[in-house]
Amino acid sequence: MRPSRLRVALAQVNYTVGDLAANAAMVVERTRTAVAAGADLVAFPELTLTGYPPEDLVLRRGFRSASRAALEKLAADLAAEGLGDIAVLVGYVDDADGPRNALAFVHRGDVVARYFKHHLPNYGVFDEQRYFREGYRFVVVRHRGVDIALTICEDLWQDGGPFTVAGRLGVGLVVNINGSPYERNKDDLRLPLLRRRSAEAGAPVVYVNTVGAQDELVFDGDSMVVSADGTVVMRAPQYVEDVYLVDVDVEAARSPIDAPAPQFVDMTVDRHESADQRPSADREPIEAVCAEPLPYEAEVWGALVTGLRDYVRKNGFRSVVLGVSGGIDSAVVAAIAADAIGGEHVYGVSMPSSYSTEHSKSDAAELAERLRAHFRVVPVAPMIDQFVSSLSLTGLAEENVQARVRGTTLMALSNAEGHLVLAPGNKSELAVGYSTIYGDAVGGFGPIKDVPKTLVSALARWRNADAVHRGENPPIPENSISKPPSAELRPGQLDTDSLPDYEVLDPILERYVDGDQGVAEIAAAGFDATEVERIARLVDHAEWKRRQYPPGSKISHKNFGRDRRLPITNRWVE
Secondary structure, eight states: OOEEEEEEEEEEOOOOTTOHHHHHHHHHHHHHHHHHTTOSEEEOOTTTTTOSOOGGGGGOHHHHHHHHHHHHHHHHHHHHTTOTTSEEEEEEEEOTTSOEEEEEEEETTEEEEEEEEEEOOSOSSOOHHHHHHSOEEEEEEEETTEEEEEEEGGGGGOTTSHHHHHHHHTOSEEEEEEOOBOOTTTHHHHHHHHHHHHHHHTSOEEEEEOEEEETTEEEEBOOEEEOTTSOEEEEOOBTOOEEEEEEEEEEOOOSOTTSOOOOBTTEEEEEEEOSOOOOOOOOOOOOOOBOOOOOHHHHHHHHHHHHHHHHHHHTTOOOEEEEOOSSHHHHHHHHHHHHHHOGGGEEEEEOOOTTOOHHHHHHHHHHHHHHTOEEEEOOOHHHHHHHHHHHTOOHHHHHHHHHHHHHHHHHHHHHHHOOEEBOOOOHHHHHHTOSOTTTTTOSSBOTTTTOOHHHHHHHHHHHHHHHHHTTOOOSSOHHHHHSOOOOOSSTTOOGGGTSOOHHHHHHHHIIIIISOOOHHHHHHTTSOHHHHHHHHHHHHHTHHHHHTSOOOOOOSSSOBTTTBOOOSSOOOOO
16 A cells, blocks of 8 residues: 555634534634644534533434534535535534434535444443443545544443454544543553554544533543554643644545445444545654653643632633632632632631631631632621520530631622532542531632542642642642641531541442452452441431532543442342
C-alpha cells in the first residue's frame, strides 16, 4: 500500500446537555480553527450535538427529532461558512428504530455516512453488557484516499470487535469518539486498551474525548492518537478545551470502495466515499502536543474543580455559599470553589455555637482571607437555645439541632441572595452515616461527596504545596489540616469517639463499598473482624441518608447515588 498522511484535528470540547443550538455553533467555530490549521478531518466527541449523557431525554421523540434536524442544519451551515471541504465527525442522537448513539461523517454540506449500532436507553453511562448482546454494523468512509473506520466509545471495550474487523479490511485509520468519564487511575486502563486496539486494527487510532462536567460526571479529555505500533503521537492535556492537531502517517486505500467486504458474524460492513478525493497539498509538518498525564493529586483536584465549575456555570449560578467551620472538609471545599469560580464568588459563613472553639472561628476567618472570599459570622447559639429549650432536647437530638439550624441558615441565605449551597461531607462520612440529615447534608452540590477523608487530607496538603511551588500563598490554614477532625457538637467531641481512625476506616470502606468485598473477605485481609462487621452495618443502615444527599462529582469507580444503591428496606446481614 502507498503511504499517505492526514492532518487530523481533535476537538476536545465542553458541551452542554440539551443546548443543541449552542453545541452546533461550537462545532462550527472549532471547525473553523481546524480549517485554518489545514486539517483534513476534525473529530468531535460522543453526542456532541446533544450533550452526554442525555439520560431520559432520549425517550422523548421531540428530542431525537431535534437532534437529527440539528445535524442536517449543521451540515448546511458548515458549507455556507466555507468549511465544507474538511471532513467533520460529530456525535448525535439518531432516531432509527428508537434512540441510537450515532456518529455522522459530514462533508461538503452532506451527511456522507451515519454510524450507529445500539439503542441508547435512559442509562446514565454506557451499559456494556447490553451493547455486547446486540449486533452492530461497521462503517468505513474513504476520504482523501484513505479508508477511515468509524467507532464510538464502547467499541474500544470489545475484544475481537470492530477494531479486529478494521484490521481485516485494511483500513488506514480508525476514529473513536468518546464521552469517557473521569475516574481515579482510569488512565491505567485507557492507554493500554488503545494500544491493543491499534495493534488489532493495524492502523493508527484517533481517540477524542470531551472535557467538562455534566451533573455528577466529570470528563478529563486526555484525547490522543496512537500509531499502529502503539506509539503515542499526540496527547492533549487533561481538562483543557481546545483543538489539537497532528499529522498522522496512514496507509492509502488499496481496493475500490465498492469491493466486496468479508462476511462477519452479526456485522454488516457499509462503505461510503466522500465527495472530494484530492490529496492534500504539500505543507510543512506540525509538531503535535504530547502532554504528560497529571500527577495523581493534581488530576483529582482538576476533576473536582471542573465538576463544581460546570455545575455552577451550566445551572445558572454565579456564586456559592458554605459553612466554614475551621475544619479540613469545609476548607478543601472552599478552596475548590475558589479555584473553580474565583474567591470573589465564594461566600463563607461561620456559625459558632456554644461548643465552637476559638481556633475554629479564627481558622475559618483565615481561610476566607487566604481565598479572598466573602466572610460573615452568624452566631447560631440563640437559635439553638430556643429550639432546645422549647422541646427539652438533650443528647443526640440536641447535637442534631445544631447542625440543622446551620443548614437552615445557609438555605435562607441561598434563597435571599441567590447562592448555590455547597455540602461539605466526604465519602467516608457519607458511607457510615456520620452526617445530619437536613443539617450538614443540605445543599445543592457536594464537591467532595466521592472523596475519602484520607484523600481530602492529601489533597489539602498537595494544594498548599502546589501553591508554594508556584510562589503563591497556601490557601488552606495549616491548623485546619493538622488538628483532629471534630463536628464540635458537644464539648471535646472528636470523630474518633464514634469511628476508627480514618487511616483504618478508609481501607475498609474501599473494600466494602468500592470493591463489594464481604465482611469475612475483608477480615481475612488483616482487618479486625468485629470492627469490619460494625462498619458494614453502619454503611448498610445509612442508605436512606445517602439517597437524600445532593449530587457531587464522581471520581471513583463506584460513588454513592449513581453507581451504588442498596435497598433501604433490607434485612440482609452478612
